[in-house]
Amino acid sequence: MVAIRRIFVGTSPPRSPPPEQSGRDPGVKGVEASIAMLRTQHGLPSLRRDAELDAVAELHSREMARTGTFAHVLASDGSVGDRLDRAGYTRKAAGENIGLSETPLAAHEGIESSPAHLANLLDPRFSHLGLGIARGPSPDGSEGIYLTEVLASPVRGSKDPEAEVLRALQRRRDQLRLAPLERDGALDEAARKGIQQAAFRGSALSRTEQGTTVRALLDHDQRFESAAAETYVVSSPDEIASRNAAERSWTRVGVGALYKSSKDYGPGRLWVLIVFAR
Numbered sequence: 001m002v003a004i005r006r007i008f009v010g011t012s013p014p015r016s017p018p019p020e021q022s023g024r025d026p027g028v029k030g031v032e033a034s035i036a037m038l039r040t041q042h043g044l045p046s047l048r049r050d051a052e053l054d055a056v057a058e059l060h061s062r063e064m065a066r067t068g069t070f071a072h073v074l075a076s077d078g079s080v081g082d083r084l085d086r087a088g089y090t091r092k093a094a095g096e097n098i099g100l101s102e103t104p105l106a107a108h109e110g111i112e113s114s115p116a117h118l119a120n121l122l123d124p125r126f127s128h129l130g131l132g133i134a135r136g137p138s139p140d141g142s143e144g145i146y147l148t149e150v151l152a153s154p155v156r157g158s159k160d161p162e163a164e165v166l167r168a169l170q171r172r173r174d175q176l177r178l179a180p181l182e183r184d185g186a187l188d189e190a191a192r193k194g195i196q197q198a199a200f201r202g203s204a205l206s207r208t209e210q211g212t213t214v215r216a217l218l219d220h221d222q223r224f225e226s227a228a229a230e231t232y233v234v235s236s237p238d239e240i241a242s243r244n245a246a247e248r249s250w251t252r253v254g255v256g257a258l259y260k261s262s263k264d265y266g267p268g269r270l271w272v273l274i275v276f277a278r
Helices: 026-041 051-067 080-086 104-112 115-121 161-175 185-201 207-220
Strands: 091-101 128-137 143-154 227-234 252-262 266-277
Touching: 026 104, 026 115, 026 128, 026 143, 051 080, 051 091, 051 128, 051 143, 080 091, 080 143, 091 104, 091 115, 104 115, 104 128, 104 143, 115 143, 161 252, 161 266, 185 207, 185 227, 185 252, 185 266, 207 227, 207 266
Parallel strands: none
Antiparallel strands: 091 143, 091 266, 128 143, 227 266, 252 266
């Protein structure tokens, strides 16, 4: 954490710093240019500006300004990992720098003077950058600009992982010369709810939990006489080896799928819950 303040000797300090515009104002562009120059000087590629990371960074700056608290972790919004998770941003790695001064560029200069923050800026793992600023009271009661820099290496999977999983299942059915499965909205809803619960707690659904999902579905929707569920944590839909996809008796299917990093399974994994029914 870095905060820089100017000291005025022999003259009166200004009552407040000059106004800064929010978003992509020249001050933020100056920070981006400074980071690019720094990385170039160290033989590293520039970081790609990322709108999703910008939003995460700006929200944290606003929250620091709102609470007058200069910290990486706040009770109201958690850590940078928590914030990226809520934004649904899957990544192989992520880091965060924060600065506080009278302008964005001055805040960034303080960041560069911190060894730990400088190490983030020069980390070759990172490829994307988000910047966000907000004006507000600082912990010492004066006015300042809070700057948040979020650096990450994103996992770019399919924009529609559920559709990709369904295509993989249908290819399997085609290979076995079985009729295609009909996608069902109620089954999709049950699958999405179950896989979101598993992914955000960081552990796959147990057999008991899969059974609970199936029983709740059958109790709620009288159209189905039987159902089965499968869950996977994989790198891509092609890794899914579904036994039920090879069963001729299943006629309908629902898919819940999302990309999520976890401590147990690693970064950017594809979490899948498939519900079959007839």
